[in-house]
Amino acid sequence: MKYSNFFIPTFRENPSDAKIKSHVLMIKSGMIKQETSGIYSWLPLGFKVLKKIIKIIEDMHESNGINQILMPTIQGADIWKISERYDTYGKEMLRIIDRNNKELLYGPTNEEMITAIGKHFIKSHKNLPRYFFHIQSKFRDEIRPRFGVMRAREFLMKDAYSFDKDEKSGELTYENFFKLYLSIFDKLGLKIIPVRAPSGEIGGNLSHEFHLLLETGESKIFIDENFLKNNFSDFKISEIKSINSFTDELYESLNINQSFTQLKSTELGHIFLFGTKYSKSFDFKIDYENDKIFPYMGSYGIGISRIPAAIIESSNDDNGIIWPKEVSPFDIVLINLISNNESTVSFCEDLYSQLKAKNYDVLLDDRAERPGIKFSDADLIGIPIQIIVGKNFVDSKKIGVKTRKNLNEDTVYSDNIIEFIKQMDI
Amino acid sequence: MKYSNFFIPTFRENPSDAKIKSHVLMIKSGMIKQETSGIYSWLPLGFKVLKKIIKIIEDMHESNGINQILMPTIQGADIWKISERYDTYGKEMLRIIDRNNKELLYGPTNEEMITAIGKHFIKSHKNLPRYFFHIQSKFRDEIRPRFGVMRAREFLMKDAYSFDKDEKSGELTYENFFKLYLSIFDKLGLKIIPVRAPSGEIGGNLSHEFHLLLETGESKIFIDENFLKNNFSDFKISEIKSINSFTDELYESLNINQSFTQLKSTELGHIFLFGTKYSKSFDFKIDYENDKIFPYMGSYGIGISRIPAAIIESSNDDNGIIWPKEVSPFDIVLINLISNNESTVSFCEDLYSQLKAKNYDVLLDDRAERPGIKFSDADLIGIPIQIIVGKNFVDSKKIGVKTRKNLNEDTVYSDNIIEFIKQMDI
Numbered sequence: 073m074k075y076s077n078f079f080i081p082t083f084r085e086n087p088s089d090a091k092i093k094s095h096v097l098m099i100k101s102g103m104i105k106q107e108t109s110g111i112y113s114w115l116p117l118g119f120k121v122l123k124k125i126i127k128i129i130e131d132m133h134e135s136n137g138i139n140q141i142l143m144p145t146i147q148g149a150d151i152w153k154i155s156e157r158y159d160t161y162g163k164e165m166l167r168i169i170d171r172n173n174k175e176l177l178y179g180p181t182n183e184e185m186i187t188a189i190g191k192h193f194i195k196s197h198k199n200l201p202r203y204f205f206h207i208q209s210k211f212r213d214e215i216r217p218r219f220g221v222m223r224a225r226e227f228l229m230k231d232a233y234s235f236d237k238d239e240k241s242g243e244l245t246y247e248n249f250f251k252l253y254l255s256i257f258d259k260l261g262l263k264i265i266p267v268r269a270p271s272g273e274i275g276g277n278l279s280h281e282f283h284l285l286l287e288t289g290e291s292k293i294f295i296d297e298n299f300l301k302n303n304f305s306d307f308k309i310s311e312i313k314s315i316n317s318f319t320d321e322l323y324e325s326l327n328i329n330q331s332f333t334q335l336k337s338t339e340l341g342h343i344f345l346f347g348t349k350y351s352k353s354f355d356f357k358i359d360y361e362n363d364k365i366f367p368y369m370g371s372y373g374i375g376i377s378r379i380p381a382a383i384i385e386s387s388n389d390d391n392g393i394i395w396p397k398e399v400s401p402f403d404i405v406l407i408n409l410i411s412n413n414e415s416t417v418s419f420c421e422d423l424y425s426q427l428k429a430k431n432y433d434v435l436l437d438d439r440a441e442r443p444g445i446k447f448s449d450a451d452l453i454g455i456p457i458q459i460i461v462g463k464n465f466v467d468s469k470k471i472g473v474k475t476r477k478n479l480n481e482d483t484v485y486s487d488n489i490i491e492f493i494k495q496m497d498i
Numbered sequence: 499m500k501y502s503n504f505f506i507p508t509f510r511e512n513p514s515d516a517k518i519k520s521h522v523l524m525i526k527s528g529m530i531k532q533e534t535s536g537i538y539s540w541l542p543l544g545f546k547v548l549k550k551i552i553k554i555i556e557d558m559h560e561s562n563g564i565n566q567i568l569m570p571t572i573q574g575a576d577i578w579k580i581s582e583r584y585d586t587y588g589k590e591m592l593r594i595i596d597r598n599n600k601e602l603l604y605g606p607t608n609e610e611m612i613t614a615i616g617k618h619f620i621k622s623h624k625n626l627p628r629y630f631f632h633i634q635s636k637f638r639d640e641i642r643p644r645f646g647v648m649r650a651r652e653f654l655m656k657d658a659y660s661f662d663k664d665e666k667s668g669e670l671t672y673e674n675f676f677k678l679y680l681s682i683f684d685k686l687g688l689k690i691i692p693v694r695a696p697s698g699e700i701g702g703n704l705s706h707e708f709h710l711l712l713e714t715g716e717s718k719i720f721i722d723e724n725f726l727k728n729n730f731s732d733f734k735i736s737e738i739k740s741i742n743s744f745t746d747e748l749y750e751s752l753n754i755n756q757s758f759t760q761l762k763s764t765e766l767g768h769i770f771l772f773g774t775k776y777s778k779s780f781d782f783k784i785d786y787e788n789d790k791i792f793p794y795m796g797s798y799g800i801g802i803s804r805i806p807a808a809i810i811e812s813s814n815d816d817n818g819i820i821w822p823k824e825v826s827p828f829d830i831v832l833i834n835l836i837s838n839n840e841s842t843v844s845f846c847e848d849l850y851s852q853l854k855a856k857n858y859d860v861l862l863d864d865r866a867e868r869p870g871i872k873f874s875d876a877d878l879i880g881i882p883i884q885i886i887v888g889k890n891f892v893d894s895k896k897i898g899v900k901t902r903k904n905l906n907e908d909t910v911y912s913d914n915i916i917e918f919i920k921q922m923d924i
Binding site: 102109113119123139140141143147148170176189192194204209215 | 503533546566568569597611
């Protein structure tokens, strides 16, 4: 992609209304624009990051046998009356009346709809277990949306749902989702702490949240001092159930005697094994050994549009964002410092093609801007590798290679550049 | 993907409420499920088709330098009051009041929002031209939603928007989108007829729709007899403007003397060059040669979720769907007729891996179902190539290869199967 053709409207000044670093940097790097309170557009750079995150989540769900579907954003109120959540969900639910005076709502979550889908299609235990996920916009009418996409009203969520024949099979599914979540966050470069959580209005009695430690986080979690030494991905369901970490809500309700360390964090995922709560209220029964049973269900959410902000919040410096390789919008920014010089232009065009042929995703800064602007934009948008082609190249075929995370710069002969990039540890 | 793990809930009976073939077949093949009037879920098979279509549209937009963004579904009413469309848009607009009594709406289209984005970020003609697209759910509160996803209330749309410095540059952009649309529909295997259209409430005086001829189509178009001989993709803007085909609405308003052929069709795309209508109402000015000018704008829509239905409507037989290769959910269905036989199981598993390694997208029907069910499901879901492994394989290493579009079946020795598939013309 050429910078001149890829719209990255960067700003020099800090936005006045942004209170945390990630919100400031997402505005300054032209990733997002607020449309109205708590509602954002994702601009090309922001959307490219979002797509990389979505791709990772989709692939890892698919390779775990979880089928992708797409449920609509708008739901009929009728199914929420069946589960009796229409009244209990509270004012966060965006209620809508259509032109025929029918009650609709913008889905804040989809337990009711997936139960209705299950009831419609699944008739026998032979069809179980079944796992579905979808990635769709959700709306929760927060009273105080803030911190940019970290706490928005309209946001993108991955929600998955499971149908099992009984509690034992449901717990195995829950264990697998628990591990899948750890590997997804690991792949995204995020050190995540799983904590036991209350089930709240979703229901059931087994629930965990996945938290990222952040000074600016709005959540508090309580953990045992020895807790972080664990490798949670080895855990069996019994260990998952008794894991020694808690959300503040659960911690306060438990009245625990032991002393726990309190940390600030942000919630990125939440899983629930709620059992037969919805299959019972929908009277969703399936055939099982000459009997009829209520399938055992769970739901598993990841707040996708919050992830870029969480990554930035934990990975930045005074110059801007530092993207981990896996979710960086580009692998390399190739900066031509002298955009009106024939030799740098043709070298950069050629290198750009070569790198693309080797499957690097490259942003070629071909703009007619001052070097200072190109340098500060490159640091701000935070792509892991910067290749700098300027006077040194014209004079002596030498180019700069800067690693964004530590700002180290190496000088490399232009003939060796591809080899050099290949061995870089970013 | 193994059939046992990919959820395709097929039905034998015709659904009572479906009036057109595509709606019948999408229900019977388990592609979609209605949630409430005009609102659908896409099940795994349906969503896989949708994703293939989305990928084609995304790639072709990107290779034309059109930047992908994501605008939200919910918009503030304020921007629609600026353009004065809040009142004129009519009851199709789904109006919403949030918990703070602020007026919101579910976007039926995004001209207002993209103009606000343009005004916020684009300050100079040096930033033009700029093209953006996004793929997002839209809502239009149809009084009579019908024909499944063909005329839904919530639907997926690709909408693109252009900013140019003047009319001439805007017309060049319009010409490029016109040609891009023809190549997208061509790639999707659809024979599309461009017709001149009135601009309606979007505004401006240059607009075309892209129609698929369909007996069950709800639209009427009027064309000159010689019209279909044209290669529209060679057309320049003057020819595009004077193209001899019309929507019924435009045809009736023009009072044309010449006789035209009337055909039934379905609209899949609509483009508008509306000029400065929105930039003026938003007072969006940019610097241009010591002056301030209003950018010249256009918008370009494709009804994505209508496309699978349109394809099915024009490509089916009594047995079910016939997917064109480009958008088929899978390339090949590999049917193991004897799922409890060791030699067919191991052959199918092995062939499945080999085909996947050659980048074929394969559905392996490993279910413990009767051959009759496997055959009728394979015909119903319409994957181009069926590989049939049964008694013939056990006896003499022979397998069947059926071409879905003409139901021809060849017998091939198992050793030659990969070579045979490679040379198939589907």
